[in-house]
Amino acid sequence: MNKIRPAFFVGGLLIGIVIGTILHSLKVGIAIGVFLGVAITARDLTR
Numbered sequence: 001m002n003k004i005r006p007a008f009f010v011g012g013l014l015i016g017i018v019i020g021t022i023l024h025s026l027k028v029g030i031a032i033g034v035f036l037g038v039a040i041t042a043r044d045l046t047r
Contacts, residue, residue, distance in 0.1 A: 012037035 013033035020029025 009037040012040040
C-alpha cells in the first residue's frame with residue numbers, strides 16, 4: 001500500500017459503525033467500519 005487516504009477510510013469507518021450499530025451493537029459497527037474503510041481504501045489504490 002502506498003498511501004491510505006484518510007477521507008476514504010474515515011468515511012467507510014463511519015458508515016460501518018452506523019450500519020453495525022443499527023443491526024447489532026457498537027462493537028460490531030466498529031468491526032464493520034474498519035473492514036469497509038480498508039476495503040474502500042484498497043479499491044481506490046488499485047485504480
